[in-house]
Amino acid sequence: MIEERFARLRAVIEAWETWEAERGKEFQDLFERGDESAIRRLMEEMQTLRRRRRALEAFVQRWAEGGSQSVGGRGGDG
Numbered sequence: 001m002i003e004e005r006f007a008r009l010r011a012v013i014e015a016w017e018t019w020e021a022e023r024g025k026e027f028q029d030l031f032e033r034g035d036e037s038a039i040r041r042l043m044e045e046m047q048t049l050r051r052r053r054r055a056l057e058a059f060v061q062r063w064a065e066g067g068s069q070s071v072g073g074r075g076g077d078g
Contacts, residue, residue, distance in 0.1 A: 006064040009056060016053045020046060 023046060030039045 003064075006060055009060050009064075013053055013056055013060070016049055020049060020053075 023042060026042060027039065030042065
């Protein structure tokens with residue numbers, strides 16, 4: 001059961017990586033149109049997503065791959 005949840009989290013990470021990789025074409029289009037405000041919004045969105053992805057990757061690595069049974073603070077100081 002817990003393994004399934006971590007598998008779902010890994011799928012989310014992969015989806016975010018794919019989304020980020022696909023933004024290259026969108027950036028190119030925005031630059032060609034000179035849409036600075038849209039470029040800024042997209043960059044902010046990508047930065048936010050990148051921070052979330054890194055935090056989620058760290059969580060998965062710590063708890064799923066680290067082998068701890070105290071996920072989410074259960075059984076610990078939480």
